[in-house]
Amino acid sequence: MGKKMKNSGFATRAIHAGQDFDPTTGAVIPPIYQSSTFVQTHVGGLRNGYEYGRGGNPTRDGLETQLAALEGGSHGLSFASGLAAEDALLRGILKPGDHVVIGNDAYGGTYRLINKIFGAWGVTHSVVDMSNLRSVQSAITPETRVLWVETPSNPLMKITDIAELAEVGHSAGLIVVVDNTFASPALQQPLSLGADVVVHSTTKYLGGHSDVIGGALVLNDDEIHDKVRFMQFAAGAVSAPMDAFLTSRGVKTLDVRMQRHSENAQAIAEYFAEHAGVDTVYYPGLESHPGHALAATQMSRFGGMLSLAFTGGERVARRFAESTRVFQLAESLGGIESLVNYPAEMTHASVAGTELAVPANVIRLSVGLESIDDLLADVDRAIGSAVKKR
Numbered sequence: 001m002g003k004k005m006k007n008s009g010f011a012t013r014a015i016h017a018g019q020d021f022d023p024t025t026g027a028v029i030p031p032i033y034q035s036s037t038f039v040q041t042h043v044g045g046l047r048n049g050y051e052y053g054r055g056g057n058p059t060r061d062g063l064e065t066q067l068a069a070l071e072g073g074s075h076g077l078s079f080a081s082g083l084a085a086e087d088a089l090l091r092g093i094l095k096p097g098d099h100v101v102i103g104n105d106a107y108g109g110t111y112r113l114i115n116k117i118f119g120a121w122g123v124t125h126s127v128v129d130m131s132n133l134r135s136v137q138s139a140i141t142p143e144t145r146v147l148w149v150e151t152p153s154n155p156l157m158k159i160t161d162i163a164e165l166a167e168v169g170h171s172a173g174l175i176v177v178v179d180n181t182f183a184s185p186a187l188q189q190p191l192s193l194g195a196d197v198v199v200h201s202t203t204k205y206l207g208g209h210s211d212v213i214g215g216a217l218v219l220n221d222d223e224i225h226d227k228v229r230f231m232q233f234a235a236g237a238v239s240a241p242m243d244a245f246l247t248s249r250g251v252k253t254l255d256v257r258m259q260r261h262s263e264n265a266q267a268i269a270e271y272f273a274e275h276a277g278v279d280t281v282y283y284p285g286l287e288s289h290p291g292h293a294l295a296a297t298q299m300s301r302f303g304g305m306l307s308l309a310f311t312g313g314e315r316v317a318r319r320f321a322e323s324t325r326v327f328q329l330a331e332s333l334g335g336i337e338s339l340v341n342y343p344a345e346m347t348h349a350s351v352a353g354t355e356l357a358v359p360a361n362v363i364r365l366s367v368g369l370e371s372i373d374d375l376l377a378d379v380d381r382a383i384g385s386a387v388k389k390r
Contacts, residue, residue, distance in 0.1 A: 005069050013069040014186075018065025018069065019066060032245045060078050062244070063251075071198050077218075077228060079217075080215070080240070082199070082214070084237035086199060086215070088228050088231045089228055092231045099123070100145065101126050103128065103129070103158070104355055105130075106150055106153065106179075108347055108349065109350065110179070126141075133161070140168075140174070146176075147176045150178075150179040152182045154364075155347070156282050159284055159291025166196075175196045176194065176197075177196065179199045182305050187302075191219070198219065201214075207250040207335075208250035208254065209246075258301065259301065260369045261367060264367045264372050266283075281306065282308070285302030307343075307363065316386045317360065321340050321342045326370055326375055335366070335368065338375060340366075343363070344360050
């Protein structure tokens, strides 16, 4: 069914790409191939190319086909985590002495990987505002190999023009990598805008149910794919069959989930935009957001993530994060349930004291699929309590 999926609608591809029914039993859902090794017909005689689970597994292969179809790419690669995907990519395309330009609002774990792990290996980096193309151009050196951008960014929801960034990067011979975790391919497809590689933490919206850890890369370039595929095989950071199955199951409802996530987040953002206790609402769906017009051109909806800067400072932000009931205080994002996070000491603690540090008065919301009336009542009560107690 893979070839037939190319011109199908997004929701159809999400359900069917790489997910053929089992020819032996007719089972609509492909079985989980929970096997570490595969019987050979003779020495070196592999059945459909399968030899050992680290090198290939039908369940993982199905997910990789599914992911590639969603992003409009030729190759999909599934990993044990988002950071494992990033690590394999960077090890496949960088060498000591190379340079990376990264956004000043990147995920803390990505920055830690580039700064601490690859920095110790001899790779240098510059941090810039990726939404300012002049800043990006000025940061490029003869050693620069990669432009790494998140859009929307985590957690301040900055929007970068992917097409213009790709043009800047390609004119300098660089590889342009876009972390598409916040938007998901249901809302934004960076390869079609000129990006070379798309990165996902599939733990988030693609899995969608907060029950699996995973990561993925999608790309078109055969040479980069071969390098990263070798790195994946040689270092072994592959997704397990059950993890691949859970992710694939989540992907099948991505289209409808992202519609509801976006609708709920828009309503929450509009509520806070009128509240005196909030100084800034970081959500591209608001016309007041500086990236609103751009986001409207490269995203089909504005997603389920938003952040808030409280006028009452750190104390109010903390009290709010600890006062919600439907929104649960936890790391991560993109699940069916609503979560509240205090980035400065949770997801972005690793960048405290750096140019990526998150202001102490900011909280991040991952708006889930609950009834919007319940979510609005929850945040209304929580902010009322937080402001009153300060």
